[in-house]
Amino acid sequence: MINDTLQNRRFVIAGVITAIVLLYIVRLFSLQILDDRYKEGADSNAFLKKTQYPPRGLIYDRNNTLLVYNKPAYDITLIMREIRDLDTLSFCRALNIDKKFFIKRIAEIKDRKRNYGYSSYTPQVFMTQLSIEDIATIQQSMYKYPGFYIQNRTLREYAFPHAAHVLGSIGEVSQKRIESDSYYKSGDYAGRDGVEYTYEKSLRGEKGVEILLRDAKGRIKGKYEDGRMDVAPKAGSNLILTIDIQLQVLAEKLLDGKIGSVVAIEPKTGEILALVSNPTFNPALLVGRQRSKNYAELVRDPTKPLMNRATQAQYSPGSTFKPIQALVTLELGGINEHTRFSCSGKGSTPIKCTHSHGSPVDLLNAIEQSCNPYFWQAFRSTIEKDGYGEKNKNFKHSFDQWREAVLSFGFGHKFEDSDVYEQTRGNIPSEKFYNRYFGETGWRAMTIRSLSIGQGEILATPLQLANSMAAIANEGFYITPHLNKNDTMQKRIHTVMVDKKHFPIVNEGMWRVFEFGTGRRTKIPDVSMCGKTGTVQNNHGKDHSLFVGFAPRENPKIAIAVVVENAGFGATWAAPISSLLMEQYLNGKVARTEMYDHIIMSTTNSDVKKR
Amino acid sequence: MSKNVSIKYALDWTTVAYFVLLVFMGWISIYGASYDFDQTSILDWDQRAGKQFVWILTAFGIGGMLLLVDYKMYNFFAYIIYAAVILLLIVTIFVAPDIKGSRSWLVLGPVSFQPAELAKMATALALSRFMSAYNYRIKNWKDLIPLMMFILLPFTLIILQKETGSALVFLAFTLMLYREGMNGIILLLGVFAILLFVVVIKYSIIPIGIEQGTLGILLASALILLVQLGYALFFSKHRRDALILLAGVAGVVVIAVVVNIWYKINFNYVAVFAVLASSVYWSFVALFKRFKKYWMLAAISFGAILFSYSADYLFEKVLEPHQQIRIKVLLNMEDDPTGAGYNVNQSKIAIGSGGLWGKGFLNGTQTKLKYVPEQDTDFIFCTVGEEHGFWGSTLVLVVYWLLLMRLLRIAERQRESFNRIYAYCVTSIFFFHLMINIGMVLGIMPVIGIPLPFFSYGGSSLWGFTILLFILLRLDASRLERMH
Structure with a gap:
């Protein structure tokens, strides 16, 4: 009888066996199907x-x-x-x-x-x-x-x-x-x-x-x-690349011993022909096992050779901004081709003139002679053209219009669709900025007068300056400056907010700079050129020497911006360097050896090691 | 001649089919596991697969021979075989060379043999003979002691050979004893002891506060109290007793926590006190209500808390360092993928990388490149998992399951208790091997080096399992012989 009840124990035993087998099948399922970790483990193991x-x-x-x-x-x-x-x-x-x-x-x-x-x-x-x-x-x-x-x-x-x-x-x-x-x-x-x-x-x-x-x-x-x-x-x-290595090498040589930068652009295509920042270094230094040692040395160098001044340094453009100012004030109706303003030379208020010329002056003369009072009055009549209005509303509206037009030349922002590495945005101050700084109604044309001559809060990179010249050379548009020579880059066309009809007069003014004005001594014989020099005050010593321009006037092939920091007049350093580079690019060689030698031999900053 | 015909007729061919299937699958797996890139033939005698083929053929021969023996001989010679094997085990301890720390192999010229494999069969026969005796009663102390001796003698001798894994197989006989009338509580107690051991070991490293005891003892005490509560509620239906217990424990806990605010106490002592107090309580209940089963509950609780309290000590003093680390790895207490956990980790990688369908025969990269140690012996199941994936491994498990179910059926259809007891011995041994071996490979059992029946490489184990099985088949066939 006992055996009968014991017989039922076989079910317990069978149940235990079955449970264990089922448990193992579940475990197999989780290991082999659910868990992916082991496959990777196997791969790194055996392979x-x-x-x-x-x-x-x-x-x-x-x-x-x-x-x-x-x-x-x-x-x-x-x-x-x-x-x-x-x-x-x-x-x-x-x-x-x-x-x-x-x-x-x-x-x-x-x-x-x-x-x-x-x-x-x-x-x-x-x-x-x-x-x-x-x-x-x-x-x-x-x-x-x-x-x-x-x-x-x-x-x-x-x-x-x-x-x-x-x-x-x-x-x-x-x-x-x-x-x-x-x-x-x-x-x-x-x-x-x-x-x-x-x-x-x-x-x-x-x-x-x-x-x-x-x-x-x-x-x-x-x-x-x-x-x-x-x-x-x-x-x-x-x-x-879009770079012309001959031009690049020449530009680096010309900047040797100086702190500054060169940007040259082919206006029609937006292709960057040369992009130079000095002091620079031999790229071979950052290769191989010496890289970290050399890199540390370059980081320590007080002249900051690692910084790409051509795209990262921001300067007040000074007089090189005047062609843009002329175009924008023409467009917004602050002046027209015939507008004349009086200039009292060094006695002018609130901005004195740095050049001596007759009075009153028209736009052509003003560009040629870089007349500060003219551009102040042109700027003022542009932003005050509807008066100030209630709470300065009209004035602010006009100022915004002015700012928008300037921005359209590529100032105040990075070229986001460009392949140029590490740009800075520069600065075209906004209404908001002044509101914050001076209060909602605390600022008037007088307050922001420096903007008229490209000083004050305006900041631009050499790349932006060269690009603005390309826009003027193209009479109304620019193509995002870029370094990769392929056709898709050229579709990135940006139209500026200035009508085509306003360009010829500014073009002529810039031409006159080379014919009669500050650029006349650096003109390439037999090439009609347009440009503008700039001598910009700054907090770090001698004035920055700037030049912007393009050539030939009829069919521009090269637009250029040159900055030489703390070197003095624009006409003395930046203009000849630009001119020599344009000569090299247009004629394939530099014929003016005297000018070339002079620039090559000069050092404007003793901290910079000659290469 | 007439006997031969009847054997052919009476033989349980289904079991033979499972046997042949498993042996064949094992042979294929060994070929896969030991397959090298420049090796070509499965019948290369210098390679493992080739050698296994020889073992398989001889195993068939042995099986056939065992079938020809008169079934009464097994009963008759049971003690003699047992005595001979015990002698062999003793001799082995002294003459066996040291192979990887174990002294269990007898080397006779080119052949080496492990007598421990025969010990299972000999013990099974002896137990069957002893327990099928006319006047045998399992609950009789006079019978119980020799019974334990039959098991413990080979167990101890094999432990002395440093083959702990093979020795543990003798625990499998408890399953047979259960079928033959052993109190089921003993099995449950075994499971409970393992549970307590695991809890104490795993959580004894987690301290409570500073010098205030460990989580392990607390959990173990809680488990013991839970068992008491469950017993009172569901088996004896004495709900009032359970409530009193619950209230008492809650009181102790509250007092301990309150006291702890002013005076930091060791909670382990509180837990032990609670369990001891509960034992005393159940003793009183047993005494006054004359409910005898509570005596047992009190005794078990007392034993359990003693066991829990000394588990740490047992773990560190009784187990060898390599055994301790294997258990710690299994319980995720130590992560040592290059050391002690290497086998199991690699084995899990090999199996896990097999996926649903496996990498295909001979395409397993893990086993082929020898990442899994012992891959053709104890870890042979890895090869199946890697090369044949989930479906292949499941198929193998199912065949084993079918075999075990078949053996249970054979066991229950025996008229002679000798035959039935022997059948349960065989089933228990096979099941134990399967559970430990595959559990180990799958990382849910500690690493205990015992082979997978019929699968693992090696002549001794294959012969051992074949002998176990074919003696059973011979005994089973006699059932029809008598009818003729």
């Missing part, structure tokens, strides 16, 4: 994915002169977990390093505070950017050092020691960039500034991968699926 770095795209100038190319370099990488029985001494000897350095590097790699993504399973860079000579010894004996690998890389090489700011440099990617772009892995290189940064995606190409099978001891067991799953690296695309 050694060797990254194949593509050659980076080459960079040419507008005439297909090669500017930047590649040379092979080698990294020594290591996988900490795979290092076994390392003969440190022979390893160091083969790499020509001392043991202290070796120990320091290993400690640095393992330090998660400095080496964020450290893992003993993944390749870490031990030494970087070695030359063929550096690794010649160790290459044959690499098998003796399991866990260490040689990784092929390419380094940048420069055909000219120039155009550093335009080209930019490449360097190891930051942790931040790795997080934002999954393409990068720790130790990768990427463009850090200049076109190397802007065109990083097309220049870098696509990394390839070679998948090798590796056993638990780290030994390579051959290619996975005979290499069928490998991805060949895709070479980066070449980049043709």
